[in-house]
Amino acid sequence: MRSKPWNRGAVVATIAMLFACNDAREDDGFTTIATQGSQSASQGEGTTATSGDEGSSSTGTTAASDSQAASTADPDSSSSSSTGDAPVCGNGSVELGEECDDGNASDLDACTATCTVSRCDDGLLDGTETDLDCGGPCQGCAQCRACAQPDDCAPGLVCGDAGLCTLRQTMMVDWVAHCGTAADGYTLPDLPAGTYVATPVQSAGTLWLPPFDPPDTGYFYEIQCANGVLLDQLRTPPGLRYSTVASAFANLQADSQMFDFAGGDLTCYRTDDTCADNDGVVVFDVELVCPPGR
Numbered sequence: 648m649r650s651k652p653w654n655r656g657a658v659v660a661t662i663a664m665l666f667a668c669n670d671a672r673e674d675d676g677f678t679t680i681a682t683q684g685s686q687s688a689s690q691g692e693g694t695t696a697t698s699g700d701e702g703s704s705s706t707g708t709t710a711a712s713d714s715q716a717a718s719t720a721d722p723d724s725s726s727s728s729s730t731g732d733a734p735v736c737g738n739g740s741v742e743l744g745e746e747c748d749d750g751n752a753s754d755l756d757a758c759t760a761t762c763t764v765s766r767c768d769d770g771l772l773d774g775t776e777t778d779l780d781c782g783g784p785c786q787g788c789a790q791c792r793a794c795a796q797p798d799d800c801a802p803g804l805v806c807g808d809a810g811l812c813t814l815r816q817t818m819m820v821d822w823v824a825h826c827g828t829a830a831d832g833y834t835l836p837d838l839p840a841g842t843y844v845a846t847p848v849q850s851a852g853t854l855w856l857p858p859f860d861p862p863d864t865g866y867f868y869e870i871q872c873a874n875g876v877l878l879d880q881l882r883t884p885p886g887l888r889y890s891t892v893a894s895a896f897a898n899l900q901a902d903s904q905m906f907d908f909a910g911g912d913l914t915c916y917r918t919d920d921t922c923a924d925n926d927g928v929v930v931f932d933v934e935l936v937c938p939p940g941r
């Protein structure tokens with residue numbers, strides 16, 4: 648009967664030896680699992696991976712501290728750059744990445760509000776340009792673009808009263824040389840289609856004298872044009888005559904008249920069957936009108 652406890656001890660020893668043999672083939676992690684029992688066996692390799700050896704444990708700690716260092720390093724670096732070398736456009740000092748810095752927020756000088764030098768192709772109305780990338784030192788501005796003087800406009804255009812580049816040509820109808828029919832009139836060739844305004848700038852007239860039978864002796868003023876253009880307001884009132892050309896000019900029914908033109912040659916003239924009594928040259932400007940808002 649005494650052999651029973653002794654035999655039990657031998658069995659325990661044998662089992663212990665078997666565990667010892669298994670331990671010899673496994674790593675420390677398995678030993679940990681064995682001592683912690685079957686509950687930790689489900690955690691098994693995961694536990695081993697994170698806490699199995701000192702190396703991996705220390706690596707994890709290092710990684711955590713690295714990421715902490717990174718997260719704390721970024722704000723530090725950004726704050727140091729914003730308070731350090733970052734260029735500030737408008738502070739009057741040319742810094743890294745700035746072409747210029749004149750210390751103001753205006754584009755209308757040699758340096759733009761974004762610290763670039765004014766150019767004729769930068770898509771900005773800057774420098775001494777009168778309109779977007781034209782006028783001033785740049786190419787001439789096209790029809791209806793802003794201008795300050797004639798040189799700001801493209802060739803053939805003038806800087807109109809509205810401060811816009813426009814086509815303006817002068818019609819000069821000599822009431823003697825251009826007396827008769829439209830064929831004898833004065834022609835402005837190749838006008839583009841559009842709405843124009845005609846403005847008389849110099850008077851002329853016809854002095855009706857006997858043996859003709861005018862309603863009254865004196866001067867009158869009128870303009871007639873072909874090509875579908877009727878300027879019936881640029882004249883003195885029908886039936887009235889004036890003692891001088893100047894007084895006739897001062898009494899025109901309108902100071903200017905708008906008309907639409909389909910494009911092409913515009914011819915104006917004085918219709919008269921005899922021209923010996925005509926006097927002077929009718930002069931008026933024809934100007935292409937810009938649309939509202941331009």
Ligand SMILES: [Ca+2]
Nearest residue numbers: 735736740748
């Ligand atoms: Ca600056």
Ligand SMILES: [Ca+2]
Nearest residue numbers: 753756758759
């Ligand atoms: Ca500026």
Ligand SMILES: [Ca+2]
Nearest residue numbers: 766771773780
């Ligand atoms: Ca420009």
